[in-house]
Amino acid sequence: xxxxxxxxxxxxxxxxxxxxxxxxxxxxxxxxxxxxxxxxxxxxxxxxxxxxxxxxxxxxxxxxxxxxxxxxxxxxxxxxxxxxxxxxxxxxxxxxxxxxxxxxxxxxxxxxxxxxxxxxxxxxxxxxxxxxxxxxxxxxxxxxxxxxxxxxxxxxxxxxxxxxxxxxxxxxxxxxxxxxxxxxxxxxxxxxxxxxxxxxxxxxxxxxxxxxxxxxxxxxxxxxxxxxxxxxxxxxxxxxxxxxxxxxxxxxxxxxxxxxxxxxxxxxxxxxxxxxxxxxxxxxxxxxxxxxxxxxxxxxxxxxxxxxxxxxxxxxxxxxxxxxxxxxxxxxxxxxxxxxxxxxxxxxxxxxxxxxxxxxxxxxxxxxxxxxxxx
Amino acid sequence: xxxxxxxxxxxxxxxxxxxxxxxxxxxxxxxxxxxxxxxxxxxxxxxxxxxxxxxxxxxxxxxxxxxxxxxxxxxxxxxxxxxxxxxxxxxxxxxxxxxxxxxxxxxxxxxxxxxxxxxxxxxxxxxxxxxxxxxxxxxxxxxxxxxxxxxxxxxxxxxxxxxxxxxxxxxxxxxxxxxxxxxxxxxxxxxxxxxxxxxxxxxxxxxxxxxxxxxxxxxxxx
Numbered sequence: 001x002x003x004x005x006x007x008x009x010x011x012x013x014x015x016x017x018x019x020x021x022x023x024x025x026x027x028x029x030x031x032x033x034x035x036x037x038x039x040x041x042x043x044x045x046x047x048x049x050x051x052x053x054x055x056x057x058x059x060x061x062x063x064x065x066x067x068x069x070x071x072x073x074x075x076x077x078x079x080x081x082x083x084x085x086x087x088x089x090x091x092x093x094x095x096x097x098x099x100x101x102x103x104x105x106x107x108x109x110x111x112x113x114x115x116x117x118x119x120x121x122x123x124x125x126x127x128x129x130x131x132x133x134x135x136x137x138x139x140x141x142x143x144x145x146x147x148x149x150x151x152x153x154x155x156x157x158x159x160x161x162x163x164x165x166x167x168x169x170x171x172x173x174x175x176x177x178x179x180x181x182x183x184x185x186x187x188x189x190x191x192x193x194x195x196x197x198x199x200x201x202x203x204x205x206x207x208x209x210x211x212x213x214x215x216x217x218x219x220x221x222x223x224x225x226x227x228x229x230x231x232x233x234x235x236x237x238x239x240x241x242x243x244x245x246x247x248x249x250x251x252x253x254x255x256x257x258x259x260x261x262x263x264x265x266x267x268x269x270x271x272x273x274x275x276x277x278x279x280x281x282x283x284x285x286x287x288x289x290x291x292x293x294x295x296x297x298x299x300x301x302x303x304x305x306x307x308x309x310x311x312x313x314x315x316x317x318x319x320x321x322x323x324x325x326x327x328x329x330x331x332x333x334x335x336x337x338x339x340x341x342x343x344x345x346x347x348x349x350x351x352x353x354x355x356x357x358x359x360x361x362x363x364x365x366x367x368x369x370x371x372x373x374x375x
Numbered sequence: 376x377x378x379x380x381x382x383x384x385x386x387x388x389x390x391x392x393x394x395x396x397x398x399x400x401x402x403x404x405x406x407x408x409x410x411x412x413x414x415x416x417x418x419x420x421x422x423x424x425x426x427x428x429x430x431x432x433x434x435x436x437x438x439x440x441x442x443x444x445x446x447x448x449x450x451x452x453x454x455x456x457x458x459x460x461x462x463x464x465x466x467x468x469x470x471x472x473x474x475x476x477x478x479x480x481x482x483x484x485x486x487x488x489x490x491x492x493x494x495x496x497x498x499x500x501x502x503x504x505x506x507x508x509x510x511x512x513x514x515x516x517x518x519x520x521x522x523x524x525x526x527x528x529x530x531x532x533x534x535x536x537x538x539x540x541x542x543x544x545x546x547x548x549x550x551x552x553x554x555x556x557x558x559x560x561x562x563x564x565x566x567x568x569x570x571x572x573x574x575x576x577x578x579x580x581x582x583x584x585x586x587x588x589x590x591x592x593x594x595x596x597x
Binding site: 047050051052077078079082083084085087088089091092093094095104105107108150151153154 | 489491492494495496497498499500501502505509510513514
């Protein structure tokens, strides 16, 4: 007798055609983002859930229903799984109207109800008045809304979104983000969102799962994953640039810290790391703070570091700086508001004095991030 | 104007279309979406009637229909008559000759349907039959219509294979193309001209229909 799961539970593994070794859980009302680079298996996992791809082995359970279980020989067809899938291309039926697309997914309802329910769903995604239009007569954002309405038309047990915002412009995307946020508050079903955009995942998801070469490396809240990556590979995948190696040492006063390129760093070192052990550490750019010139006389805060600006990239309101620090093979990155960079006349070659906030400094097991990256 | 030959040609063309349509749909869908070993060889074999001289094709069909072949023997055992030089033989030959005309337009039309659209239909809970009737067939309709029209027109105009397999038996195997040839042999140019005009008109209409329906109905969503 299989145990009942609330929400969606997936565990799949295979060697070919795409290697997979993934496990995800998504509770009703929760949005889980699958994040990873192209080819990391995100969409394949979504297709496994929808029944469009059968993994070599594994189990997929939604609520009390087992959809896939290789040990029990269960592999239900897409028709027998109640999923609502929004494809990256939307995959609308080009010969049907918006309403026709939505009602096409309502074979489980009596024919007399379908038209009314289809109009309700189109109203819910703000497409009232466009029911008779065909996909080619709709904008990208409108097509995406039809795809969402069609996915919901099946009264699914799980909603699957495969990079649903990748084909629309930035303005439309921001609008669709807000609409999806509103919509998910009203849906008490698990939502799995595939995206390669970390900011999108952080904005829309309750938790995110980092995927690499088909493996789920870490799952947690977006803040956890981005500030406390499990290892250097996850750090590189969530765009944490400041990843270095160090050794755990005992500091004065009986506390432990890190020895990094001849410097001693204050940090919270978890107890499972032994003193003397080689570790990796990272710090988000927001954890690298610039010491203000007008307060040059104030005592150093934790972990002072001096360096010279070796790269300066201004993108709108943010300026990203690479700081070359003596003895370091890689630069230390920090981000400032552009107006501060301009006020302090920071440019290439400027000498800077920064602090590494001990609370933002995260210690990880040592592992070369390059080991896991694509050649 | 040989009315009997015209009626026989129309009967042959209609029967060819009706019988080839389901076969063509099944084969075209399989070739469009299934990946199997030897697929290219199957495609090449099905396209062979396009390039093979009609006399060569007619020769092999005649051999296959003969009393010495398993097919000819089986047909004779079942019906008591021979397959060669009969309407049934002509029909079988017509089916073989028209395979590429029936399959290729349909295959191209099915190939033009994005995989995601078919997957979306399955995720919408539609049964395979419903996906075929509600999604695939409407989207591939232009290709299916082109295939039917081309097959019909090509059967009306087929000459070499018909002459090899069926000869020229009035009311049985003498089609309008053979009748035109017979009229010319008999120096009846006006009789040949009337029938040639009928065939010309049929072909023109067929090509016009095929061209007007050849615009793809599947557009990218973006």
